[in-house]
Amino acid sequence: MFRTTHSCANLVESGPLGFPMKQLESLRSDRPDVEALEDGGLIALTLKGDGRAYEVLVRRYQKLVYNVQYQMVRSHEAAADLTQDTFLKAYRALSTFRRDARFKPWLMRIATNCGLNWIRDNRVEDSLDGVLEETPWVEPAGRQNVEQEVEWRLSQALLQDALGQLPARYRHVFLLRYQHDMTYEDIAQAVGEPETTIKSLLFRIREKLRAMLADKMSA
Amino acid sequence: MGKRDRENEAIDDACTRARCTLESRLEGVAPDEAAEAETRAHLTTCRACATFGEQMAEIVAAAAALPQFDVSEALTQRILASAPASRPAPPAASMTMPLMAAAAALWMYLLVVVSVESVDGLMSWAVSLVLMVVLRLIIGGKREDLAVEGG
Numbered sequence: 001m002f003r004t005t006h007s008c009a010n011l012v013e014s015g016p017l018g019f020p021m022k023q024l025e026s027l028r029s030d031r032p033d034v035e036a037l038e039d040g041g042l043i044a045l046t047l048k049g050d051g052r053a054y055e056v057l058v059r060r061y062q063k064l065v066y067n068v069q070y071q072m073v074r075s076h077e078a079a080a081d082l083t084q085d086t087f088l089k090a091y092r093a094l095s096t097f098r099r100d101a102r103f104k105p106w107l108m109r110i111a112t113n114c115g116l117n118w119i120r121d122n123r124v125e126d127s128l129d130g131v132l133e134e135t136p137w138v139e140p141a142g143r144q145n146v147e148q149e150v151e152w153r154l155s156q157a158l159l160q161d162a163l164g165q166l167p168a169r170y171r172h173v174f175l176l177r178y179q180h181d182m183t184y185e186d187i188a189q190a191v192g193e194p195e196t197t198i199k200s201l202l203f204r205i206r207e208k209l210r211a212m213l214a215d216k217m218s219a
Numbered sequence: 220m221g222k223r224d225r226e227n228e229a230i231d232d233a234c235t236r237a238r239c240t241l242e243s244r245l246e247g248v249a250p251d252e253a254a255e256a257e258t259r260a261h262l263t264t265c266r267a268c269a270t271f272g273e274q275m276a277e278i279v280a281a282a283a284a285l286p287q288f289d290v291s292e293a294l295t296q297r298i299l300a301s302a303p304a305s306r307p308a309p310p311a312a313s314m315t316m317p318l319m320a321a322a323a324a325l326w327m328y329l330l331v332v333v334s335v336e337s338v339d340g341l342m343s344w345a346v347s348l349v350l351m352v353v354l355r356l357i358i359g360g361k362r363e364d365l366a367v368e369g370g
Contacts, residue, residue, distance in 0.1 A: 051299075058298055066294075067287045076288070083290070084298050091302045159281045178282035203242065210274050 039103035047094055058087055061104070064180060065111050071175050072115035072168050082118055086111045108182070108190035112172065119168050154213060162212045166205065173198060174205045234268050237261040241272040245279055318358060322351050 034045070035056050042060075045053035065086050070079035089110050097106060163171045173191060176182045177198075188195045240250045240258040250258070262269045326347040 054302060055299055058295065062290045062295060062298065063287060066290050070288060080294050080297075083294065084301055087298045088301050154277050154281050156281060156285055159278070159285070175282065175285070178279050179285050179287075181283070199246075206242075206245075206275060206278060209278055210271075213278065214274065 040099060043094055043097060043099075043103065046091075054091065057103075061107055062087070064104075065107065068108065068111050068172070068176070068180070069115050071163070071179075072112075072172050073118055074164065078118060078122075082111070082114045086114050089114065102186070105182075105186040105189035108176070108186070109192065112190055112192075115172070116169065154217075158213060158216060159209075162209050162216070165212065166208070170201065170205050173201055174209075177202055233257075233261050234265060237265065237268045238271060241268070241275060245275055318354050322347075322354050325350065 034042070034050075034052050037045070037053070037056070039057065039060075042053045042057045046057065062083060066079055066083045069082040069086070070076060073079055073082065086107070090107055093110070097103070163174070166174070169191070173187060176187045176190060177184075182190070184195045184198050188198050191198070193201075236254065237258045240254050243250050262272065330343075330347075332343075
């Protein structure tokens, strides 16, 4: 009697985009050509209905999108939902994507809007709104201030805590730059602000974080 | 302005320049040699600015080292499964002209065939106007759904 080694051998689960899961699995290892394509090529294939290309695109950017969302909303459950929303919106809007544009900042723009809309809709209070309107450092050297001999042992927990006190939008910009190493140009496109605004904003955010962290450590 | 005030102002200017250079370094912008030399010299005498530079560098480094979470396979499959089981919608603009042409042709036909002086003529006008409004709403709604700035 022939015995199947897999209890589900006769079941072909219909996977995403109508592709059978097993077919997808076998294709995954046989399609280095698709995985090697740049974003533009993957988008072109996706627009022609190629589910494999879309999957490669998702896997390429899902970690970035998820972590960006998590830092904005500070909830894994919400971040997962927002990641799904982001890719769904991106998928629907793929036909409007300009071929001469870069996909990453375009996707980040969608992610930013999703995250900020969630914060607005869930009425999450952004603390320290307007805090960055304070004048940045202009202290004279002689004044005893945060630069005093405070030994810094900056832990990630402390930094996360300080970041949590920033408004979500500013935290988002800061992390796009320093955690995800995005260029000013890409950040500007992602948040819909001019580059000069981003540079100025980052300057103020850094200074504010430094002051907040110094206060915490000296306390 | 007294001598002390002028000295303080000079110190402030030196600190400002040094901190500008330190900020530039953080952004990966290489300062010119003169500014770099001036900053190095200043940092040896100004503990406040030296600490400023150390703290800023530490913040940036800590941010770069923040852990990133991996995405579970379950979430990946959820994302893929949520995409509509068809091609992404074609650009709305490509459908606009044919639809508008069809609507215009229908309107002309009704106008020519049926006179406005009869009840049927008035009905044909009403039908064609409703048709055009509905088509406009459909096209406009699809454009709003798909439009994402930055693409």
